[in-house]
Structure formats: C-alpha cells, structure tokens
Amino acid sequence: MHRIWYLFWIFFFFFLFYPLYLLTSRNPKYYGLLNFFRKANSFICSLFSGVFFSYKFEEKLEAKQTYIYCANHTSNLDIMILCILAKGKYHFMGKDELLNNPVLGIFFKTIDISVNRESKISAFRAFKKAGENLEKGMSLIIFPEGKIDDHYPPKLGEFKNGPFRLAIDKNIPLVPVSITNVWKINWDDGSKYGSKPGICDIYIHKPIDTSGLTDDDTDDLKNKVFKLIDSKLI
Numbered sequence: 001m002h003r004i005w006y007l008f009w010i011f012f013f014f015f016l017f018y019p020l021y022l023l024t025s026r027n028p029k030y031y032g033l034l035n036f037f038r039k040a041n042s043f044i045c046s047l048f049s050g051v052f053f054s055y056k057f058e059e060k061l062e063a064k065q066t067y068i069y070c071a072n073h074t075s076n077l078d079i080m081i082l083c084i085l086a087k088g089k090y091h092f093m094g095k096d097e098l099l100n101n102p103v104l105g106i107f108f109k110t111i112d113i114s115v116n117r118e119s120k121i122s123a124f125r126a127f128k129k130a131g132e133n134l135e136k137g138m139s140l141i142i143f144p145e146g147k148i149d150d151h152y153p154p155k156l157g158e159f160k161n162g163p164f165r166l167a168i169d170k171n172i173p174l175v176p177v178s179i180t181n182v183w184k185i186n187w188d189d190g191s192k193y194g195s196k197p198g199i200c201d202i203y204i205h206k207p208i209d210t211s212g213l214t215d216d217d218t219d220d221l222k223n224k225v226f227k228l229i230d231s232k233l234i
Helices: 001-025 028-049 076-085 097-101 120-135 164-170 215-229
Strands: 051-057 066-069 090-095 113-116 139-142 174-179 198-204
Touching: 001 028, 001 198, 028 051, 028 076, 028 139, 051 076, 051 174, 066 164, 090 120, 090 174, 090 198, 097 113, 097 215, 113 120, 120 139, 120 164, 139 198, 164 174, 164 215
Parallel strands: 051 198, 066 139, 066 174, 090 113, 090 139
Antiparallel strands: 174 198
16 A cells, blocks of 8 residues: 555656656756756655655765765665765666656656666667766766665675776766665565555765776775675665
8 A cells, every 4th residue: 555655656746847857858957957856856755655764974975076876776766865865966877678667767868877788888888978977077876786686685786897997987986875774665666565654774985085096996996885885784
C-alpha cells in the first residue's frame, strides 16, 4: 500500500512539474533552474510519501565547486537523495534504459548522460561528454557499481574505472557518498519487498583532492573510494 502511495506522489508531482521541465530542458543555460526544480520535486515527493533523508557531512561542500559524486546504489530513491544533495549545476550518468523511463526520460534526453554498459564506444562517448560538462562547471553524479545489486540484502559491488579516471584527468574533487539504509525503506524499485515510511541515512565523506594524480593512480583512487563508502555500510 505504501508503494502505491509513494508512486502516486512521484507521478503526480512529476506531471505538475513537467511544464517547467519542458521549458528549462530546451537550453543548457537553464540547466541550473532545471536542477532547482528537480531538487524541489524530490524534496516534496519524499515529504508526501513519508520518506525523509538525513545527511551527515564530514566536511561542508562548497556551493560553487564542481564535484564528481560517487555513491553506492541500492534503490530508486537514490536519485532523489542525490538531487537534494548536489549543488548548483549537476547531471547524472546512467544506463541507457532510462531514456524510455516515463519520469527520468526527459532528463536523460537532455541534461543527463545515458550509457550502454555493454558498449565500449558508448562508454567512451558518455565519459567524453561528461568531461566536457565538468569543464563547464557541471558536477557529475554517478553510481560506480553501474547497477543495483541483485543480492538482498545488497552488497557493495565492484566499481568501474571510468569516474575515477575522469576525476584524475579533469582534476575534479571526488565526493564519496554512503547511502546506508535506504534499501530497508525501498530496495530497488520496491516491486519485490514493497516500501515503507522512514528515515534514510546518508553519509557524505570529505572530498578527495585529485590534483597531482595520474592515470596510474586510478586503481588506488577507486579502491580508496570503495573502502570509504563500504566503511559506513557495515
């Protein structure tokens, strides 16, 4: 019953915000405003569905700094969590199936970047575009596992190299994010175990400076982020 209630508000507020999304997604100069509406939409949906987000910061994030946010992925709620967390202009990178998603499709056809995980060419183009956006001051939000784990309770899966290589190449601070218990509220899309009201705890680690690192440091950076995120999931 709660999942039906939650989905009702998702679609209700999406259609309410849709004209604003349609207008602001047409031109990149309005992407900052588009993200403001995404943030407001996410906050209102969580409020009406009885799901609340508690953020704990190791260090305050700079509002005007461009970041690469790396978070573990266990629920569709993670999208709203990161929309509320991110500052200024930001965009997501996600699987190309989201192009046909009734809610997220409009974003992945405009501001966000879709990638076919089975295609190296698609991945190359996606990270090239992400690099260009980072240079324009747009933060990137990415789930380095690449998908929600099929195992329940979820375990932190192996990370892809892409976001860490990108952070080094573009000299962008990387923010590890541990979404600790959201899977207890709504795992995956909630279709198997349903959903319930509650408080989701999110731990934002201190940004990692990537200046001075080279491509040879990619694996070390990836392992460091993995251990940091995992340390709050245990």
